[in-house]
Amino acid sequence: MISVYYFGAIALVLVGLYGVLVKKNLMKILISLSIMETGVNLLLISIGYVSGKSAPILSEGVKWNQAVDPIPQALVLTAIVIGVATTAMALSAAILIYEKYGTLNVEEIRRLRG
Protein backbone atom coordinates (compact mmCIF):
# COMPACT_ATOMS: atom_id res chain seq x y z
CA MET A 1 0.00 0.00 0.00
CA ILE A 2 1.50 3.30 -1.07
CA SER A 3 1.83 6.09 1.47
CA VAL A 4 -0.63 8.95 1.17
CA TYR A 5 2.20 11.48 0.86
CA TYR A 6 3.76 9.65 -2.07
CA PHE A 7 0.32 9.31 -3.63
CA GLY A 8 -0.38 13.03 -3.21
CA ALA A 9 2.99 14.01 -4.63
CA ILE A 10 2.60 11.75 -7.66
CA ALA A 11 -0.95 13.03 -8.14
CA LEU A 12 0.27 16.63 -8.12
CA VAL A 13 2.95 15.85 -10.70
CA LEU A 14 0.40 14.09 -12.88
CA VAL A 15 -2.15 16.89 -12.60
CA GLY A 16 0.56 19.30 -13.71
CA LEU A 17 1.55 17.01 -16.57
CA TYR A 18 -2.07 16.77 -17.70
CA GLY A 19 -2.33 20.56 -17.74
CA VAL A 20 0.85 20.87 -19.81
CA LEU A 21 -0.39 18.27 -22.30
CA VAL A 22 -3.97 19.39 -22.73
CA LYS A 23 -4.37 23.09 -21.95
CA LYS A 24 -3.98 25.70 -24.68
CA ASN A 25 -3.74 28.87 -22.61
CA LEU A 26 -0.14 29.79 -21.86
CA MET A 27 -0.94 30.95 -18.33
CA LYS A 28 -2.63 27.64 -17.55
CA ILE A 29 0.45 25.80 -18.80
CA LEU A 30 2.63 27.88 -16.48
CA ILE A 31 0.28 27.15 -13.57
CA SER A 32 0.56 23.44 -14.40
CA LEU A 33 4.34 23.68 -14.37
CA SER A 34 4.18 25.27 -10.91
CA ILE A 35 1.89 22.48 -9.70
CA MET A 36 4.33 19.86 -11.01
CA GLU A 37 7.15 21.56 -9.20
CA THR A 38 5.16 21.54 -5.95
CA GLY A 39 4.59 17.81 -6.38
CA VAL A 40 8.28 17.14 -6.88
CA ASN A 41 9.14 19.15 -3.77
CA LEU A 42 6.52 17.30 -1.72
CA LEU A 43 7.91 13.96 -2.92
CA LEU A 44 11.47 14.92 -1.98
CA ILE A 45 10.48 16.13 1.47
CA SER A 46 8.34 13.08 2.22
CA ILE A 47 11.19 10.72 1.30
CA GLY A 48 13.23 12.26 4.11
CA TYR A 49 10.58 11.80 6.78
CA VAL A 50 11.25 9.44 9.68
CA SER A 51 8.19 8.48 11.73
CA GLY A 52 7.85 10.15 15.09
CA LYS A 53 10.94 12.36 14.82
CA SER A 54 11.09 16.12 14.97
CA ALA A 55 12.50 18.86 12.77
CA PRO A 56 16.31 18.89 12.41
CA ILE A 57 16.84 21.85 14.71
CA LEU A 58 18.98 20.50 17.51
CA SER A 59 18.08 22.93 20.28
CA GLU A 60 16.04 22.50 23.45
CA GLY A 61 16.75 18.87 24.12
CA VAL A 62 16.39 17.50 20.60
CA LYS A 63 19.23 15.02 20.28
CA TRP A 64 20.82 14.24 16.93
CA ASN A 65 19.06 10.88 16.69
CA GLN A 66 15.63 12.42 17.21
CA ALA A 67 15.61 14.45 13.99
CA VAL A 68 14.46 13.70 10.47
CA ASP A 69 16.78 13.67 7.46
CA PRO A 70 17.96 17.27 6.85
CA ILE A 71 19.33 16.69 3.34
CA PRO A 72 16.02 16.62 1.41
CA GLN A 73 15.00 19.81 3.17
CA ALA A 74 18.18 21.52 1.99
CA LEU A 75 17.58 20.21 -1.53
CA VAL A 76 13.98 21.46 -1.54
CA LEU A 77 15.11 24.88 -0.30
CA THR A 78 17.27 25.07 -3.43
CA ALA A 79 14.56 23.67 -5.69
CA ILE A 80 11.90 26.14 -4.52
CA VAL A 81 14.09 29.13 -5.26
CA ILE A 82 14.98 27.79 -8.70
CA GLY A 83 11.29 27.17 -9.38
CA VAL A 84 10.43 30.75 -8.45
CA ALA A 85 13.22 32.04 -10.70
CA THR A 86 12.11 30.00 -13.71
CA THR A 87 8.48 30.96 -13.14
CA ALA A 88 9.42 34.64 -13.09
CA MET A 89 11.31 34.23 -16.38
CA ALA A 90 8.45 32.34 -17.99
CA LEU A 91 5.90 34.92 -16.83
CA SER A 92 7.87 37.78 -18.35
CA ALA A 93 8.13 35.81 -21.59
CA ALA A 94 4.34 35.40 -21.47
CA ILE A 95 3.93 39.16 -21.00
CA LEU A 96 6.08 39.73 -24.10
CA ILE A 97 4.14 37.16 -26.14
CA TYR A 98 0.84 38.77 -25.24
CA GLU A 99 2.15 42.21 -26.21
CA LYS A 100 3.44 40.93 -29.55
CA TYR A 101 0.64 38.60 -30.68
CA GLY A 102 -2.35 39.75 -28.63
CA THR A 103 -3.20 36.22 -27.61
CA LEU A 104 -2.04 33.60 -25.14
CA ASN A 105 -3.46 30.62 -27.04
CA VAL A 106 -0.55 28.35 -27.92
CA GLU A 107 -1.99 27.13 -31.22
CA GLU A 108 -2.78 30.62 -32.45
CA ILE A 109 0.70 31.81 -31.56
CA ARG A 110 2.13 28.94 -33.58
CA ARG A 111 -0.07 29.84 -36.56
CA LEU A 112 0.81 33.55 -36.38
CA ARG A 113 4.49 32.78 -36.68
CA GLY A 114 3.74 31.05 -39.95
Next chain:
Amino acid sequence: MLKRSLAIISILIIGYWLAQGLAGVPFGEDKMLVGHYYLQHVKEQTGAVNAVTAIVVNYRGFDTLGEVTVLFIASTGVGALLWRKKRGRTARTEGSVVLTTGVELLFPFIVMFGAYIFIHGHLTPGGGFPGGATMATAFLLLYMAFTIYEIPHKAFEKVEGIAGMSYVLVGLIGLAIGGYFLFDWIWQTWHWGSDNIGRLFSGGFIPVIYTIIGIKVGTELSGIVDNMLKEEVRE
Protein backbone atom coordinates in the same frame (compact mmCIF):
# COMPACT_ATOMS: atom_id res chain seq x y z
CA MET B 1 -11.96 14.62 -26.55
CA LEU B 2 -9.64 12.02 -28.06
CA LYS B 3 -6.64 14.08 -27.02
CA ARG B 4 -7.87 14.35 -23.45
CA SER B 5 -8.58 10.67 -23.07
CA LEU B 6 -5.21 9.79 -24.58
CA ALA B 7 -3.55 12.18 -22.14
CA ILE B 8 -5.43 10.70 -19.18
CA ILE B 9 -4.53 7.13 -20.18
CA SER B 10 -0.84 7.91 -20.63
CA ILE B 11 -0.79 9.86 -17.36
CA LEU B 12 -2.34 6.91 -15.53
CA ILE B 13 0.34 4.65 -16.99
CA ILE B 14 3.07 7.07 -15.87
CA GLY B 15 1.49 7.30 -12.42
CA TYR B 16 1.37 3.53 -12.03
CA TRP B 17 4.99 3.32 -13.10
CA LEU B 18 6.05 6.01 -10.59
CA ALA B 19 4.07 4.32 -7.82
CA GLN B 20 5.76 1.00 -8.63
CA GLY B 21 9.13 2.70 -8.37
CA LEU B 22 8.26 4.33 -5.06
CA ALA B 23 6.96 1.07 -3.61
CA GLY B 24 10.59 0.15 -2.95
CA VAL B 25 11.14 3.33 -0.91
CA PRO B 26 9.47 2.79 2.49
CA PHE B 27 7.78 5.82 4.00
CA GLY B 28 8.73 7.00 7.47
CA GLU B 29 11.77 4.78 7.93
CA ASP B 30 15.28 5.84 8.65
CA LYS B 31 17.06 5.93 5.29
CA MET B 32 19.86 8.31 6.27
CA LEU B 33 23.45 7.65 5.29
CA VAL B 34 25.11 11.05 5.15
CA GLY B 35 22.29 12.59 7.16
CA HIS B 36 23.45 10.87 10.34
CA TYR B 37 26.90 12.32 9.94
CA TYR B 38 25.51 15.81 9.43
CA LEU B 39 23.17 15.57 12.42
CA GLN B 40 25.88 14.17 14.68
CA HIS B 41 28.59 16.67 13.82
CA VAL B 42 26.63 19.81 12.94
CA LYS B 43 27.09 21.47 16.32
CA GLU B 44 30.85 21.12 16.71
CA GLN B 45 31.69 21.50 13.04
CA THR B 46 29.59 24.53 12.16
CA GLY B 47 28.27 25.92 15.44
CA ALA B 48 24.76 26.03 14.08
CA VAL B 49 21.76 24.44 15.75
CA ASN B 50 19.64 24.31 12.60
CA ALA B 51 21.00 21.40 10.59
CA VAL B 52 19.28 22.45 7.36
CA THR B 53 20.89 25.87 7.17
CA ALA B 54 24.23 24.36 8.17
CA ILE B 55 23.97 21.99 5.21
CA VAL B 56 22.78 24.71 2.85
CA VAL B 57 25.49 27.21 3.74
CA ASN B 58 28.34 25.17 5.12
CA TYR B 59 28.49 21.57 3.94
CA ARG B 60 26.98 22.22 0.53
CA GLY B 61 27.81 25.87 0.07
CA PHE B 62 28.35 25.50 -3.65
CA ASP B 63 24.66 24.64 -4.09
CA THR B 64 23.69 27.91 -2.47
CA LEU B 65 26.15 29.85 -4.60
CA GLY B 66 24.61 28.28 -7.70
CA GLU B 67 21.14 29.01 -6.40
CA VAL B 68 21.96 32.67 -5.82
CA THR B 69 23.42 32.74 -9.34
CA VAL B 70 20.21 31.27 -10.79
CA LEU B 71 18.14 33.88 -9.00
CA PHE B 72 20.45 36.65 -10.20
CA ILE B 73 20.25 35.40 -13.78
CA ALA B 74 16.45 35.24 -13.51
CA SER B 75 16.18 38.80 -12.27
CA THR B 76 18.58 40.00 -14.97
CA GLY B 77 16.64 38.02 -17.56
CA VAL B 78 13.31 39.51 -16.47
CA GLY B 79 14.88 42.94 -16.69
CA ALA B 80 16.27 42.21 -20.16
CA LEU B 81 13.03 40.70 -21.48
CA LEU B 82 10.86 43.56 -20.26
CA TRP B 83 13.27 46.32 -21.21
CA ARG B 84 11.75 49.44 -22.77
CA LYS B 85 13.04 52.96 -23.24
CA LYS B 86 10.32 54.67 -21.24
CA ARG B 87 8.53 52.67 -18.61
CA GLY B 88 6.36 53.71 -15.72
CA ARG B 89 3.55 52.70 -13.46
CA THR B 90 0.27 52.93 -15.30
CA ALA B 91 -2.05 51.93 -12.46
CA ARG B 92 -4.97 54.29 -12.16
CA THR B 93 -6.98 53.35 -9.11
CA GLU B 94 -5.51 54.38 -5.81
CA GLY B 95 -6.24 52.02 -2.95
CA SER B 96 -8.68 52.98 -0.24
CA VAL B 97 -7.51 54.92 2.82
CA VAL B 98 -7.76 51.82 4.97
CA LEU B 99 -5.49 49.92 2.57
CA THR B 100 -2.81 52.61 2.23
CA THR B 101 -2.72 53.36 5.95
CA GLY B 102 -2.62 49.68 6.76
CA VAL B 103 0.29 49.11 4.38
CA GLU B 104 2.16 52.10 5.82
CA LEU B 105 1.72 50.67 9.29
CA LEU B 106 2.60 47.09 8.31
CA PHE B 107 5.65 47.85 6.16
CA PRO B 108 8.26 48.31 8.94
CA PHE B 109 7.00 45.27 10.79
CA ILE B 110 7.28 43.03 7.74
CA VAL B 111 10.78 44.29 6.98
CA MET B 112 11.78 43.75 10.61
CA PHE B 113 10.37 40.22 10.58
CA GLY B 114 12.22 39.40 7.36
CA ALA B 115 15.45 40.65 8.89
CA TYR B 116 14.73 38.57 11.98
CA ILE B 117 14.29 35.45 9.86
CA PHE B 118 17.58 35.77 8.02
CA ILE B 119 19.63 36.87 11.02
CA HIS B 120 18.44 33.87 13.04
CA GLY B 121 18.98 31.40 10.21
CA HIS B 122 21.28 29.21 12.30
CA LEU B 123 18.84 28.96 15.21
CA THR B 124 15.29 28.92 13.91
CA PRO B 125 13.58 27.64 10.76
CA GLY B 126 14.10 29.93 7.85
CA GLY B 127 17.26 31.51 6.54
CA GLY B 128 18.24 33.85 3.79
CA PHE B 129 15.72 32.89 1.13
CA PRO B 130 12.53 32.99 3.25
CA GLY B 131 13.73 36.18 4.94
CA GLY B 132 14.50 37.84 1.63
CA ALA B 133 11.15 36.76 0.21
CA THR B 134 9.40 38.25 3.25
CA MET B 135 11.17 41.56 2.71
CA ALA B 136 10.21 41.51 -0.96
CA THR B 137 6.60 40.97 0.15
CA ALA B 138 6.78 44.26 2.03
CA PHE B 139 7.80 46.06 -1.17
CA LEU B 140 5.13 44.20 -3.13
CA LEU B 141 2.58 45.57 -0.66
CA LEU B 142 3.82 49.09 -1.31
CA TYR B 143 3.49 48.49 -5.05
CA MET B 144 -0.03 47.16 -4.63
CA ALA B 145 -1.29 49.94 -2.39
CA PHE B 146 0.18 53.02 -4.05
CA THR B 147 -0.14 53.98 -7.71
CA ILE B 148 3.10 55.93 -7.95
CA TYR B 149 5.45 53.96 -5.71
CA GLU B 150 8.76 52.80 -7.17
CA ILE B 151 11.68 51.22 -5.38
CA PRO B 152 14.77 53.45 -5.17
CA HIS B 153 16.52 51.90 -8.17
CA LYS B 154 20.03 53.25 -7.81
CA ALA B 155 20.37 52.11 -4.20
CA PHE B 156 18.66 48.76 -4.81
CA GLU B 157 20.76 47.69 -7.76
CA LYS B 158 23.99 48.68 -6.05
CA VAL B 159 23.04 46.84 -2.85
CA GLU B 160 22.19 43.74 -4.88
CA GLY B 161 25.54 43.71 -6.65
CA ILE B 162 27.49 44.42 -3.48
CA ALA B 163 25.68 41.60 -1.63
CA GLY B 164 26.47 39.12 -4.40
CA MET B 165 30.11 40.16 -4.47
CA SER B 166 30.50 39.97 -0.71
CA TYR B 167 29.21 36.38 -0.72
CA VAL B 168 31.96 35.42 -3.14
CA LEU B 169 34.38 37.53 -1.11
CA VAL B 170 33.57 35.62 2.10
CA GLY B 171 34.23 32.41 0.18
CA LEU B 172 37.51 33.74 -1.18
CA ILE B 173 38.68 34.74 2.32
CA GLY B 174 38.03 31.12 3.28
CA LEU B 175 40.12 30.04 0.30
CA ALA B 176 42.99 32.23 1.48
CA ILE B 177 42.80 31.10 5.10
CA GLY B 178 41.68 27.48 5.02
CA GLY B 179 42.64 26.27 1.60
CA TYR B 180 39.26 25.75 -0.03
CA PHE B 181 36.44 27.92 -1.29
CA LEU B 182 33.69 28.72 1.26
CA PHE B 183 35.82 27.51 4.18
CA ASP B 184 34.17 28.57 7.45
CA TRP B 185 36.97 30.77 8.73
CA ILE B 186 34.96 32.47 11.49
CA TRP B 187 34.23 29.16 13.17
CA GLN B 188 37.16 26.91 12.38
CA THR B 189 40.01 29.42 12.51
CA TRP B 190 38.81 32.04 14.95
CA HIS B 191 36.59 29.72 17.08
CA TRP B 192 34.38 32.73 17.49
CA GLY B 193 31.29 32.06 19.60
CA SER B 194 32.17 28.43 20.27
CA ASP B 195 31.05 28.67 23.91
CA ASN B 196 27.53 29.91 23.21
CA ILE B 197 26.10 27.48 20.67
CA GLY B 198 22.37 27.99 20.40
CA ARG B 199 22.56 31.73 20.97
CA LEU B 200 22.65 34.56 18.46
CA PHE B 201 26.42 35.14 18.37
CA SER B 202 27.47 31.71 17.18
CA GLY B 203 27.19 29.69 14.02
CA GLY B 204 30.42 30.67 12.29
CA PHE B 205 29.77 32.49 9.04
CA ILE B 206 26.19 31.23 8.61
CA PRO B 207 24.55 34.43 9.98
CA VAL B 208 26.92 36.57 7.92
CA ILE B 209 26.23 34.71 4.68
CA TYR B 210 22.53 34.52 5.38
CA THR B 211 22.34 38.26 5.98
CA ILE B 212 24.06 38.78 2.63
CA ILE B 213 21.76 36.29 0.88
CA GLY B 214 18.66 37.76 2.53
CA ILE B 215 19.49 41.27 1.35
CA LYS B 216 20.29 39.98 -2.12
CA VAL B 217 17.11 37.92 -2.45
CA GLY B 218 14.98 40.73 -1.08
CA THR B 219 16.31 43.31 -3.52
CA GLU B 220 16.20 40.85 -6.42
CA LEU B 221 12.59 39.79 -5.93
CA SER B 222 11.56 43.44 -5.45
CA GLY B 223 13.33 44.20 -8.72
CA ILE B 224 11.42 41.40 -10.48
CA VAL B 225 8.13 42.76 -9.11
CA ASP B 226 9.10 46.26 -10.23
CA ASN B 227 9.92 45.08 -13.74
CA MET B 228 6.67 43.16 -14.07
CA LEU B 229 4.41 45.93 -12.77
CA LYS B 230 5.70 48.63 -15.10
CA GLU B 231 4.32 49.21 -18.54
CA GLU B 232 5.45 51.19 -21.52
CA VAL B 233 4.53 54.86 -21.44
CA ARG B 234 3.47 56.43 -24.72
CA GLU B 235 3.26 60.16 -25.13
